[in-house]
Amino acid sequence: LAKTTQPISMDSYEGQEVNITCSHNNIATNDYITWYQQFPSQGPRFIIQGYKTKVTNEVASLFIPADRKSSTLSLPRVSLSDTAVYYCLVGSVRDSGGGADGLTFGKGTHLIIQP
Amino acid sequence: ETGVTQTPRHLVMGMTNKKSLKCEQHLGHNAMYWYKQSAKKPLELMFVYSLEERVENNSVPSRFSPECPNSSHLFLHLHTLQPEDSALYLCASSQDIVSYEQYFGPGTRLTVT
Numbered sequence: 001l002a003k004t005t006q007p008i009s010m011d012s013y014e015g016q017e018v019n020i021t022c023s024h025n026n027i028a029t030n031d032y033i034t035w036y037q038q039f040p041s042q043g044p045r046f047i048i049q050g051y052k053t054k055v056t057n058e059v060a061s062l063f064i065p066a067d068r069k070s071s072t073l074s075l076p077r078v079s080l081s082d083t084a085v086y087y088c089l090v091g092s093v094r095d096s097g098g099g100a101d102g103l104t105f106g107k108g109t110h111l112i113i114q115p
Numbered sequence: 116e117t118g119v120t121q122t123p124r125h126l127v128m129g130m131t132n133k134k135s136l137k138c139e140q141h142l143g144h145n146a147m148y149w150y151k152q153s154a155k156k157p158l159e160l161m162f163v164y165s166l167e168e169r170v171e172n173n174s175v176p177s178r179f180s181p182e183c184p185n186s187s188h189l190f191l192h193l194h195t196l197q198p199e200d201s202a203l204y205l206c207a208s209s210q211d212i213v214s215y216e217q218y219f220g221p222g223t224r225l226t227v228t
Contacts, residue, residue, distance in 0.1 A: 032215060034215045034216075041203065041221075041222065041224065042219075042221055042222065043117070043119075043205045043206075043207065043219025043220055043221060043222055044158070044205075044217075044219050045117070045219065046215075046216045046217065046218070049215055049216065087158075089215070091215065103158075103160065103215065103217060104157075104160070105157045105158035106157055107157055108157075
């Protein structure tokens with residue numbers, strides 16, 4: 001499994017755009033990049049997934065450069081309710097017998113949004 | 116509301132007790148998972164089920180015993196737990212085990228006394 005590195009914490013203000021970068025230097029060819037959000041005492045929530053270039057949905061955008069050794073989660077115009085822990089995960093599907101390598105969560109980035 | 120429910124939400128049990136955690140998904144998914152989240156530690160994958168068959172067991176102590184009677188229900192049977200087993204236990208489901216889009220339940224906050 002590719003190891004990921006992300007900042008332990010970040011601060012921002014309401015209405016700002018927030019970019020959280022994740023490093024994954026050992027990403028493999030078959031690996032996808034997935035981001036989850038978790039509020040205290042709740043289960044993580046899937047935000048976005050991508051393989052290369054840019055992916056956008058109603059919640060966020062994910063930017064992946066050509067070498068795929070890093071990725072950036074972009075949250076537009078954050079609000080107080082975006083305060084949460086954000087996890088970057090990198091993994092792939094096993095070829096033999098199917099089955100995911102499993103979601104390996106790191107410590108994530110604790111994002112704090114202030115008024 | 117993610118379509119995955121867990122009961123109970125909170126559980127306090129002694130080390131000699133036997134209890135069970137229940138998870139139910141209403142999403143028609145084929146894969147279900149148990150995770151453990153201890154304070155200040157990353158989420159740990161415990162068990163993976165695909166179409167009611169266990170496909171992964173990450174060296175979890177035998178005092179944790181999973182059961183998947185059908186693709187919608189998942190149980191975690193607990194017996195003779197230790198205080199260090201106190202944690203948030205999360206259930207998740209996905210369309211299949213090749214999907215990284217997992218839907219998590221709210222979790223059961225377990226305290227072992």
